[in-house]
Amino acid sequence: MSVPNLADRIGDLLPLSDDERAALDQLIERDRPVRRGATLVRENDRSTELFALKSGRMMAYQLLADGSRQIVRFVFPGDLTGTSVLVYGKAQQTLVAAADSVVAPIERAQLIELTTRHPRLAVAITALEQVERAVLSDRLAAMARTSAHARVAAVLLDIRDRLRRGDPSIGATFALGLTQEEIGDAIGLTAVHVNRMLRQLVDERLIARSGGRVTILDEARLRRVAYHTDRLAGVDLSWLVGPREA
């Protein structure tokens, strides 16, 4: 596979029976292309669909009362997004394609039906949600407690790590695929200040930049500066009963 899909992601957490894998594959069988810059769902839209990203990249954001935009999450292939329609019946966040993308739309009833027939998959999907939550908590702590310098470092590492999950050949150099304004909207800074912090990271010889591409020069030090923790690392579902017994 070129990019991981939902079944691959879940398969990484948990050995899947053929039956379970087939059910997941069927869940994401439909394709819907979304052009770069296009909006897939708008905040507060009434909807009963959620999405698995198959390729490309998307961003989920909320608008605040004063018009500013908070990018809550970058969505990479294999991620499930819009899960809050399960509960709210409407979208809590706007979903925009950051690159040409393909999503699999999933009716919430489909997902419920899947989890009813395959309780282990329900647990696995819950696990993915829990990881999201842990990431969100970390980001909250970072926004509240760390400097602009640290947050910019953190977002660089985060994007690189997530790109690498889809393509292990990615090394220290990668295309960020974000404008400085988007970075700012993700970590609560103005574009101007993001620019200054990037320059500072360059001056400190932590990264290099050329033509939209970033090179991490000293990953250990950058990670220290960013107070970075990898939340997918500690996930352990091995205690769940194996596929046969389930």
Next chain:
Amino acid sequence: MSVPNLADRIGDLLPLSDDERAALDQLIERDRPVRRGATLVRENDRSTELFALKSGRMMAYQLLADGSRQIVRFVFPGDLTGTSVLVYGKAQQTLVAAADSVVAPIERAQLIELTTRHPRLAVAITALEQVERAVLSDRLAAMARTSAHARVAAVLLDIRDRLRRGDPSIGATFALGLTQEEIGDAIGLTAVHVNRMLRQLVDERLIARSGGRVTILDEARLRRVAYHTDRLAGVDLSWLVGPREA
């Protein structure tokens, strides 16, 4: 009931069959008292227990590399907490009692067993998790994008709303039950600045204070100042099949 428990909270989302309610009641049958100030779980502790709060109040926090504390969540009666042990097998956050409390410890295997036998409850618990996530997203946006003034206003409203959920007789006046340092650790401010912002809210006639108690004088305006949204309001699980058919 004096304070809501987990079964009540879920019952608010979804009409429960007798069977389902009994299963929930059984899930939280054990009692473990925790004295004010005591630590129930420490971040990174290996553990397979999660908890439902039965009475009192708790706080979940993370420590950052520089030693500062981020309070990620205030836990009220009926809340489930520590759910990340499902996935990580260890606690992601430290849990401390903010008041004398009683929790029901729940083995993760118990919860899995419950959700396997009662798929609708699995959905309901997922719903609670989704609400938590939406709240966390809002808080992220608030940290990243709103002023100290707005954040202090928001935390006051948040605490009041959650107290009221447990005791509808609570009106405009309530005991905050938090030190200014704790408020600061929740919203990313120093205690000194929290103090100044409280004073400013008083000067603006939005609130009054006396002896640890806060009175909201102009709720509409305070809510506007805080950019506040109530995330439990929009929850709708009515589309799930009723208990009989399930």
Next chain:
DNA sequence: CGAGTACTTGAAAGATCTCAAATTAGGTGG
């Protein structure tokens, strides 16, 4: 009554934002 913790206030330092302008990069039609 005394000791410790929480609260309060002031002044100065530091971080980040705002505003403004100059420069660069990328995309398009000729």
Next chain:
DNA sequence: CCACCTAATTTGAGATCTTTCAAGTACTCG
């Protein structure tokens, strides 16, 4: 391939917000 157009980036200077440090006051518990 060039010329142009727009969006993105870069830099400077001053304003604003929040923190830090320091000191004094109030409250609570034993």
